Amino acid sequence: MRKQTGSWNIGLWLSLGLMLWPRIASSQLDSLVDVFPLAEGNRWTYGWYAFAAPKNGVATVDTGTAEYVVYRSIATADSIRWFLWQRRTLRHGPPG
Numbered sequence: 001m002r003k004q005t006g007s008w009n010i011g012l013w014l015s016l017g018l019m020l021w022p023r024i025a026s027s028q029l030d031s032l033v034d035v036f037p038l039a040e041g042n043r044w045t046y047g048w049y050a051f052a053a054p055k056n057g058v059a060t061v062d063t064g065t066a067e068y069v070v071y072r073s074i075a076t077a078d079s080i081r082w083f084l085w086q087r088r089t090l091r092h093g094p095p096g
Helices: 006-024
Strands: 043-055 058-075 080-093
Touching: none
Parallel strands: none
Antiparallel strands: 043 058, 058 080
16 A cells, blocks of 8 residues: 655644744834834924814914934834833914
């Protein structure tokens, strides 16, 4: 009686390939541009202004800023932990 090992070998290689595929096709290997490029020392500041039409004769304005700074990172085997500092300011009141 002869053993048939051909189909077993294909199944084994297919199984190994499927298990290793996430490591080979990592999402870290893309060519997309980062909106927030993470690196220690990078910072972003955003500001906004919103005017609300008068209600009962009183208009309001919201203004503010948000600032973010990457101050530390810790690399592990499969990821990086990023530490950000943030400061937000908000002003709500009448125009002027």
